[in-house]
Amino acid sequence: MATPLFNFVFTFLTLSNLVLLSQSQVTRAPFKSNPNGLVLPVFKDSATGLHIANVTKRTPQQSVPLLIDLNGRFVWLNCDKNYLSSTYFAPFCHSTQCSRVGAHSCNKCFSTTPRPGCHNNTCAVTTTNPLTSQTAISEVSQDSLSVQSITQFGSNAGPLVTLRYFLFACSPSSLLQGPFPKNVQGVAGFGHDSVSLPIQLASHFGFPRQFALCLPSSSQKNGAIFLGTSGLNGTQTGNLTYTPIIIGSQGEYFIPVRSIRVNNKPVPLNRSSLTSTRTRNFGGAMISTTAPYTALERNIFTAFTQFFANQFSSVSRVTPISPFELCFNSNNLSSTNVPNIDFVMQNKNVTWTIVGTNSVVEARPGVSCLAFVDGGQNPKAPIVIGGHQLEDNFVQFDLVTSRLGLSSSLLSHNTSCSTFNFTSTSFVKEME
Numbered sequence: 001m002a003t004p005l006f007n008f009v010f011t012f013l014t015l016s017n018l019v020l021l022s023q024s025q026v027t028r029a030p031f032k033s034n035p036n037g038l039v040l041p042v043f044k045d046s047a048t049g050l051h052i053a054n055v056t057k058r059t060p061q062q063s064v065p066l067l068i069d070l071n072g073r074f075v076w077l078n079c080d081k082n083y084l085s086s087t088y089f090a091p092f093c094h095s096t097q098c099s100r101v102g103a104h105s106c107n108k109c110f111s112t113t114p115r116p117g118c119h120n121n122t123c124a125v126t127t128t129n130p131l132t133s134q135t136a137i138s139e140v141s142q143d144s145l146s147v148q149s150i151t152q153f154g155s156n157a158g159p160l161v162t163l164r165y166f167l168f169a170c171s172p173s174s175l176l177q178g179p180f181p182k183n184v185q186g187v188a189g190f191g192h193d194s195v196s197l198p199i200q201l202a203s204h205f206g207f208p209r210q211f212a213l214c215l216p217s218s219s220q221k222n223g224a225i226f227l228g229t230s231g232l233n234g235t236q237t238g239n240l241t242y243t244p245i246i247i248g249s250q251g252e253y254f255i256p257v258r259s260i261r262v263n264n265k266p267v268p269l270n271r272s273s274l275t276s277t278r279t280r281n282f283g284g285a286m287i288s289t290t291a292p293y294t295a296l297e298r299n300i301f302t303a304f305t306q307f308f309a310n311q312f313s314s315v316s317r318v319t320p321i322s323p324f325e326l327c328f329n330s331n332n333l334s335s336t337n338v339p340n341i342d343f344v345m346q347n348k349n350v351t352w353t354i355v356g357t358n359s360v361v362e363a364r365p366g367v368s369c370l371a372f373v374d375g376g377q378n379p380k381a382p383i384v385i386g387g388h389q390l391e392d393n394f395v396q397f398d399l400v401t402s403r404l405g406l407s408s409s410l411l412s413h414n415t416s417c418s419t420f421n422f423t424s425t426s427f428v429k430e431m432e
């Protein structure tokens with residue numbers, strides 16, 4: 001992990017943080033009252049099945065809904081429409097902030113009146129829509145970002161804390177085309193990058209570089225993303241299964257999945273099929289929050305679907321509903337009869353179990369389908385784990401030790417991702 005480049009970036013980051021910290025003394029409480037952790041409420045969009053986090057930005061403060069992109073490098077949002085903020089600032093071309101974002105070219109704005117996202121002599125970065133892969137040139141920007149803290153007891157949200165100079169990109173509204181949840185104004189990148197949302201916050205507030213996703217399974221209840229401290233304890237999550245995180249070339253998160261079991265029986269797969277040419281050196285699965293369902297490379301998908309059907313032959317199949325290929329009458333499924341799916345990781349004792357609530361989805365009233373899709377012949381990874389399989393699981397990314405902690409379904413511990421109490425308690429006033 002400790003490549004020279006990584007060390008360079010890390011050292012550089014540390015230095016630029018010192019600058020940021022001294023700038024922000026004016027607007028923030030002293031260092032000793034920094035929060036141990038932060039928490040973002042998460043919502044599920046019922047139309048797309050994708051997950052959204054609201055962050056508080058700008059002056060005066062405004063709640064901004066952003067699509068969660070686990071593998072995105074940074075935060076980008078639409079600044080074309082009504083971006084009003086007295087604290088907006090676009091750093092000058094070739095400044096320290098621009099190199100932090102990796103923006104080496106200068107922006108030019110063809111409009112006569114400058115506005116957020118459109119200035120001359122600022123810096124430009126390429127932003128990518130994770131749903132369509134469309135790209136746009138965007139202005140690197142700074143503005144305030146506020147997130148709820150977690151109280152020292154970890155069970156409630158505390159007051160909002162503010163990072164005055166949060167770095168993000170201001171993108172044209174055209175980049176928000178595609179199957180986005182309604183009202184979403186941009187994308188929150190959680191990737192392995194010095195300016196991603198969790199790493200920028202951890203660097204600034206000085207808590208460990210770790211975060212945990214707890215995505216809600218219903219649009220009626222919210223889930224949570226914990227940054228730094230977790231808001232759920234071991235009693236609530238059960239023991240986690242740990243596996244190494246491997247970072248991809250664009251800061252994406254991969255885990256080694258060596259085989260798949262259904263009903264405790266191995267799915268017959270060629271070992272080589274789980275290591276694609278793109279991920280040959282580490283193999284396995286990429287984790288994604290911009291894919292609603294886990295996608296399997298075509299040969300794996302075919303073998304897996306057939307094997308699952310054989311293991312579940314007691315229940316008759318119904319006409320499948322696209323994009324799924326294996327569907328059942330919902331009345332025939334119960335919480336106990338759907339076979340468990342295990343992803344076997346670095347060795348055969350380390351498994352992540354996917355139970356019925358995560359392996360099956362009701363595609364239409366009365367019709368439930370195996371919630372896995374055909375990823376085609378040349379996907380980004382042999383397995384791309386999607387949002388439905390992560391819901392109501394506690395998924396901890398520890399970037400300090402480079403390991404991923406996975407609970408299985410919290411529902412089997414009689415809890416869920418919707419138990420965290422977002423009502424702020426007032427006894428931590430000093431942090432305001």
Ligand SMILES: *[C@@H]1O[C@H](CO)[C@@H](O)[C@H](O)[C@H]1NC(C)=O
Nearest residue numbers: 041043054062063064065183
């Ligand atoms: C998220 O932000 C949007 C836009 O400001 C707002 O309409 C919505 O109510 C917010 N959701 C929550 C739960 O705060």
Ligand SMILES: *[C@@H]1O[C@H](CO)[C@@H](O)[C@H](O)[C@H]1NC(C)=O
Nearest residue numbers: 109110111112113114119120
């Ligand atoms: C940027 O500079 C160009 C000339 O190079 C000018 O036409 C344009 O109005 C300027 N834009 C702003 C926002 O100042």
Ligand SMILES: *[C@@H]1O[C@H](CO)[C@@H](O)[C@H](O)[C@H]1NC(C)=O
Nearest residue numbers: 154155231232233234235236
């Ligand atoms: C874990 O959290 C639950 C719910 O907040 C609480 O009842 C329990 O005492 C906590 N357990 C530990 C070991 O902290």
Ligand SMILES: *[C@@H]1O[C@H](CO)[C@@H](O)[C@H](O)[C@H]1NC(C)=O
Nearest residue numbers: 234235236237238239240413
């Ligand atoms: C967690 O692991 C400990 C030690 O191995 C064990 O005693 C405990 O029963 C486990 N808890 C659960 C919920 O599996």
Ligand SMILES: *[C@@H]1O[C@H](CO)[C@@H](O)[C@H](O)[C@H]1NC(C)=O
Nearest residue numbers: 268269270271273299300303
């Ligand atoms: C495994 O590899 C053999 C030979 O390359 C091929 O014929 C077979 O279809 C493969 N099976 C699967 C499940 O990919």
Ligand SMILES: *[C@@H]1O[C@H](CO)[C@@H](O)[C@H](O)[C@H]1NC(C)=O
Nearest residue numbers: 314315316329330331332333
């Ligand atoms: C499946 O459900 C249908 C309708 O409720 C019922 O008629 C049928 O017997 C069930 N089949 C099985 C295998 O449970």
Ligand SMILES: *[C@@H]1O[C@H](CO)[C@@H](O)[C@H](O)[C@H]1NC(C)=O
Nearest residue numbers: 344345346347348349350351
């Ligand atoms: C797996 O677990 C078994 C039984 O607990 C143990 O004997 C074996 O050494 C373990 N294998 C590995 C690779 O940890």
Ligand SMILES: *[C@@H]1O[C@H](CO)[C@@H](O)[C@H](O)[C@H]1NC(C)=O
Nearest residue numbers: 235238410411412413414415
């Ligand atoms: C969960 O709740 C059900 C019903 O309330 C109960 O039967 C079961 O024992 C509980 N399971 C656990 C692990 O607490």
Ligand SMILES: *[C@@H]1O[C@H](CO)[C@@H](O)[C@H](O)[C@H]1NC(C)=O
Nearest residue numbers: 156420421422423424425426
């Ligand atoms: C959430 O916390 C607040 C403040 O401590 C408390 O008044 C409220 O009852 C809690 N809500 C739940 C559902 O536990």
